[in-house]
Amino acid sequence: MKYVNGNLSIEKNREATYSLPQIMYVPAERNFIINIKGNDYKVRLTEASSGFQSVVPLYLVSWYLTNLVKLHAESNNEPMSSDELDRFKKGVSGIWSNESLTDDQKRAALSVLSSKFNKTAFLNIVEEPEQNLFPSSQRQVLNSLLEFNNLNPMNCLIVTTHSPYMINYLTLAIKSEQLSNKINKPHTTKITNILEDVVPLGSHLRADNCIIYELHNNGSISRLDTYQGLPSDENELNQKMAETNELFASLLEIEDQRQ
Numbered sequence: 001m002k003y004v005n006g007n008l009s010i011e012k013n014r015e016a017t018y019s020l021p022q023i024m025y026v027p028a029e030r031n032f033i034i035n036i037k038g039n040d041y042k043v044r045l046t047e048a049s050s051g052f053q054s055v056v057p058l059y060l061v062s063w064y065l066t067n068l069v070k071l072h073a074e075s076n077n078e079p080m081s082s083d084e085l086d087r088f089k090k091g092v093s094g095i096w097s098n099e100s101l102t103d104d105q106k107r108a109a110l111s112v113l114s115s116k117f118n119k120t121a122f123l124n125i126v127e128e129p130e131q132n133l134f135p136s137s138q139r140q141v142l143n144s145l146l147e148f149n150n151l152n153p154m155n156c157l158i159v160t161t162h163s164p165y166m167i168n169y170l171t172l173a174i175k176s177e178q179l180s181n182k183i184n185k186p187h188t189t190k191i192t193n194i195l196e197d198v199v200p201l202g203s204h205l206r207a208d209n210c211i212i213y214e215l216h217n218n219g220s221i222s223r224l225d226t227y228q229g230l231p232s233d234e235n236e237l238n239q240k241m242a243e244t245n246e247l248f249a250s251l252l253e254i255e256d257q258r259q
Contacts, residue, residue, distance in 0.1 A: 020114065020119045022069050022121070022123070024122075031053045036052065050132040058129065065122055066151055069120065069155070120152070121155055122152060122155045123155070123156045124149065124156070125158045129161065138166060139169045142166060145157055146202075164238050173204055173205040174206070174207050174230055174231070176198055176204050177206055178207070180195055217236075
């Protein structure tokens, strides 16, 4: 499928193969009702961290599905053939056209149908992974999501965010990948250890594998520019942070004038 200059064109490629994805959408409304237990303590829900509650389901389910798909992919490295894809399409069409089934029954039937085919990709759609988290924890969560995504070349990670830290941590992951490719062999161990402290090696991100879009106040969407492969600092999240400094500078000017 191609969308160029307002025109959509679709061409059928019989030679193409299809990686059946395991798709997960993680909404912002994901707080997990739990008790936090240790050897000699138990924290009640009303006293537990909201960040801990929101990150546990995100991390655990992402980890589980990533490894499940990785296991399927290793047991059968071949994506769906064109014949298998046709059979899959017919099965899906038959389910959705069956008016005797409710929507819930259709979703359950689709789940059963898809289980008959090996899923060789994990499409992880995460809404606001930064939810309720301190910046350093946001960094750890993003690195984990990137690590899961890197376990399979067909995986895809889609993230929505209001956090400027997330964009900056993506920049760290991309820059670390660029530096790891420039390391001289005599210094590999030392520099690799330094890089590992900044971004774990499994969480590095290739610049051409990352695309960032901005949703603007007027409702338009544009692709964020890059500089040498790194996301541009000229994004609206960073600009809003800069506005705070400018406003504070204005207050200082007022203070000087009163003196």
